[in-house]
Amino acid sequence: MDYSQYPAEPFRIKMVEPVSMIGREERERVAREAGYNTFLLNSEDVYIDLLTDSGTNAMSDRQWAGLMMGDEAYSGSKNFKHLEATVKELFGFNYVVPTHQGRGAENLLSTISIKPGQYVLGNMYFTTTRFHQENNGGIFVDIIKDEAHDASLNVPFKGDIDIAKLEKIIAEKGAENIAYVCLAVTVNLAGGQPVSMKNMREVSAICRQNKINVFYDATRFAENAYFIKEQEEGYEDKSIQEITFEMFSYADGCTMSGKKDGIVNIGGFLCLNDHDLYTAATELVTVFEGMPSYGGMAGRDMEALAIGLKESMQFEYIEHRVKQVRYLGDRLLEAGIPIIEPAGGHAIFLDARRFCPHLDQKELPAQSLANELFIESGVRSMERGIVSAGRDKETGENHMPKLETVRLTIPRRVYTYKHMDVVADAVTQLYKHREDIRGLRFVYEPKQLRFFTARFEHI
Secondary structure, three states: OOOOOOOOOOOOOOOOOOOOOOOOHHHHHHHHHOOOOOOHHHHOOEEEEOOOOOOOOOOOOOHHHHHHOOOOOOOOHHHHHHHHHHHHHOOOOOOOEOOOOOOHHHHHHHHHHHHOEEEEOOOOOOOOHHHHHHHHHEEEEEEHHHHHHHHOOOOOOOEEEEEHHHHHHHHHHHHHHHEEEEEEEOOOOOOOEOOOOOHHHHHHHHHOOOOOOOEEEEOEEEEEEHHHHHOOOOOOOOOOOHHHHHHHHHOEEEEEEEOOOOOOOOOOOEOOHHHHHHHHHHHHHHOOOOOOOOOOOOOHHHHHHHHHHHOOOOHHHHHHHHHHHHHHHHHHHHOOOOOOOOOOOOEEEEEEEHHHOOOOHHHHHHHHHHHHHHHHOOOOOOOOOEEEOOOOOOOOOOOOOOEEEEEEOOOOOOEEEOHHHHHHHHHHHHHOOHHHOOOEEEOOOOOEEEEOOOOOEEE
């Protein structure tokens, strides 16, 4: 492997948090007590935590300094003005509504934009997003290109919407019956796969012709912009900020979890261009979140988010971020480990179908694999397969996604390449005795978003 392609960390470490690993017997005990759900493990029992990159990032010295400038006024905080100006500068939208985190923005958008029975089209579902859409009477339809469902296929921009599918469903259902198109940049459950600028442009043109709004899930927009710069012709000499601005010019608004590419621990926002939708959103945000000038966020957190958004535009930062993830993927591929290819922007996804071919999907192979990885090594990951997919709202039957994966999610500016080596070695060691991994079954299954709090036992 050519190690020279991976850049060194573009930062110095000023503060450290000691970690330690408990013994294997202890890990077996705490896993059992957590109902074999990695979400229910205590943080202090985890050695390397790759559960999520949401709110687990390390903030910069400038962001920490920004916390000291929090204007905690109930209304009209100067920190909101800073956040609003930053978002308008980077994204170009007319209106910004802060929320406590991304799913608050998803709830607002779904409530004001969906009439019961309308269709919401998207490039693969995301768990909380689809919940809000369906909870407001929408019917989600996946129109991502077919290549995204093939874990072993290594092609660029697997997150693209299939234009033929988009045109077909508009013709079949009628534009008036489509609430909006939800375009995720990048696509989480497809493995963090990016969307090309060409695809955004084409989707926008079709939707504007048919008077259908396009809203982005902008959670990992900077990672998507990096892939465009790296892989799409004509963008190699453009800055991340220039690419970002063009990306959002093809949308009518977006939902944003600041806990990812905003590089903060909490916060989010909803962006809109339409004044009537903005007015509806501000009326609802006061009910669900808080005043339209804080939306569930403290002033200090809005300041840190404004600074973090600007820092995400720095090429040195985003190059290291994406390539650290790629490094882990390359280490695993070198060892023959099946993963979603190509490596995405925020995580490496183990392909549980190929990792555990002896387990049927109904035996929850990804959930089983995530737990065995923790017991083996103290590394916490999460399931992204049948458990996360949930049940069909009408029939009650399990959704059976083609991708059955375990997500190794890399927090921003937290771990080093050596930590990635430890993870790669742990996965490789587990792969050598993968036939010992036993399936799981539910012993407690919540009705909504079951993957967060469900409990399991070995079959």
